[in-house]
Amino acid sequence: MKNYISYLPLLIFFVLMSCNSKSENGGSESSGTASDEMKFKHYMIAGEQLYKKHCSNCHQENGEGLASLFPPLAKSDFMLSDVDRAVCIIRYGLKGEIVVNGKTYNQPMTALNYLSDMEVAEVMTFVYNSWGNEKGLITQKMVSDASEDCED
Known part of the structure; x- marks a missing residue:
């Protein structure tokens, strides 16, 4: 047996x-x-590793951000409202003031333009489906298509 x-x-x-x-x-x-x-599941596992390596230092392992310096990704109205904008932010970084969940942040985010479309899709799938977020699979094609429309 x-x-x-x-x-x-x-x-x-x-x-x-x-x-x-x-x-x-x-x-x-x-x-x-x-x-x-x-x-x-593959995207979630790979995305978690990428998140820990490239994102958690600022946005923290629990996605809650860091005080008034770095915004939360957990239940973030700013992030959840526009997946394409999130792709562009990952690709080209972010400068200037943003409002997340009613709180103002003005800390620049460094571009992660060295990540492949697949890696961006994986990390976004992880972020968009962790800490109370439920957005589903973010595919490599979605990332590729959104990247074409980013303004440098």
């Missing part, structure tokens, strides 16, 4: 992969398949 139990994770993997191949042949990206769920 012990020998069969050790194969259970492998069996689950193959079942999930068979669902994945069916959705790639006939389903759409937003069809809610096992493949979509796996993609979302």
Whole structure:
């Protein structure tokens, strides 16, 4: 019996992969398949690591920001209202005054233009789905499309 139990994770993997191949042949990206769920989980895991490395120093690990210096990302009305603007801020940084959840911030944010579209999508998926935010998957294509419309 012990020998069969050790194969259970492998069996689950193959079942999930068979669902994945069916959705790639006939389903759409937003069809809610096992493949979509796996993609979302991948983005969340990779995004968390990127967030810790590039963002948490200012916005803190809990996304609550740092006093009156750096705004929160947790339940941030400014961020949640415009995904494309958030892409541009990550790409090109931010200077000037902004109001987040009724509080004014005027600390510049450094551009993270060395991140790939995929990395930006991953970190944004993490941020947009953590600390009470629930926005769903931010795809590489969404980031690429939004990046084209950014003003330098």
